[in-house]
Amino acid sequence: MFLDRYSTAMTQHIYSLASIFILSLTVFGDVIVLTSGEQLEGTIKSQDGQFVHVQHAILGDISIELKNITTLNGERLPESSAIAPDEEPEENHDDTLWNQSINVGLGIQNGQKNTSDLSTAYHADRTKDEHKVAFDIRYKMSKTDGERTLNRFASSWGNTWYQTDSPWDVFTTLQFDWAEFQSWDQRLVGDLGVEYEVLKTIENNEEFTLTLRLGSGFRKEFQSNNDHLIPEGLLGVGVNWVVSDKQTLTASTTWYPDYDDVSNYRLVTNASWNLQMSNIENIQFSIGFHHEYNSQVDAGVDNSDLQLTAGINYSF
Structure with a gap:
């Protein structure tokens, strides 16, 4: 009887710690607002010219294209960061031809x-x-x-x-x-x-x-x-x-x-x-x-x- 009570108490304690841990990630993590209106919270690990690499408490490591992001931590991305789906990078042509x-x-x-x-x-x-x-x-x-x-x-x-x-x-x-x-x-x-x-x-x-x-x-x-x-x-x-x-x-x-x-x-x-x-x-x-x-x-x-x-x- 004592062991059952002890086991139940330990389980509740572990759940509580996990909830606190997840909540702490939510409170102190980075906030990403997508173009769809959804909000994603996690930790930004790195960012390049096309993607933001995020560690999420539940989804794990994910990469989000810049064109799908509206704001990062409340700051709006510059328009040049988002590449239109049909837009191709401009090739570097020499303007002086033979x-x-x-x-x-x-x-x-x-x-x-x-x-x-x-x-x-x-x-x-x-x-x-x-x-x-x-x-x-x-x-x-x-x-x-x-x-x-x-x-x-x-x-x-x-x-x-x-x-x-x-x-x-x-x-x-x-x-x-x-x-x-x-x-x-x-x-x-x-x-x-x-x-x-x-x-x-x-x-x-x-x-x-x-x-x-x-x-x-x-x-x-x-x-x-x-x-x-x-x-x-x-x-x-x-x-x-x-x-x-x-x-x-x-x-x-x-x-x-x-x-x-x-x-x-x-x-x-x-x-x-x-x-x-x-x-x-x-x-x-x-x-x-x-x-x-x-x-x-x-x-x-x-x-x-x-x-x-x-x-x-x-x-x-």
């Missing part, structure tokens, strides 16, 4: 001589914080009566640092060429200089820019009679004419004299005309002109190298 274009040209002529030619080119440029980077790759091959008459590859990497409040800009260029019918097999050319904006006019959709270039560089030819490093000067003029929103014309001529022997020089002229095709976005009809004159070449090699191309240009 402007790219691919040009392909084909030509076939049947007559007294059968000729065919293939030309391809790739261009990419990007301007960010007044710094423009440009990359070009070009290849052209021509055949006459089944024999190759032209086989040439060229690549260049250019940098331009613009000065917003000045007509002066700074540029560098590094170019690598490979050719089958020249005085050299490979050639490396590098330049550093300044560009001056002589004239710039803008009227409606038309824009015209005239620039001058002055600088110095080097030329290194491989498998050539002139395989030593040649220091060169640079003097050039360039025109960029945006005729309309569908038509552009660019042209440049540059003289590269050998500092040690001015009679040894190169004269390089480039021009291109692009016409937007009607109702076809990003597609242009393109005509290109390239002429390089070398004053000193090996015997049997032409001083003049002229290339004309026509094809389709796709920009993206």
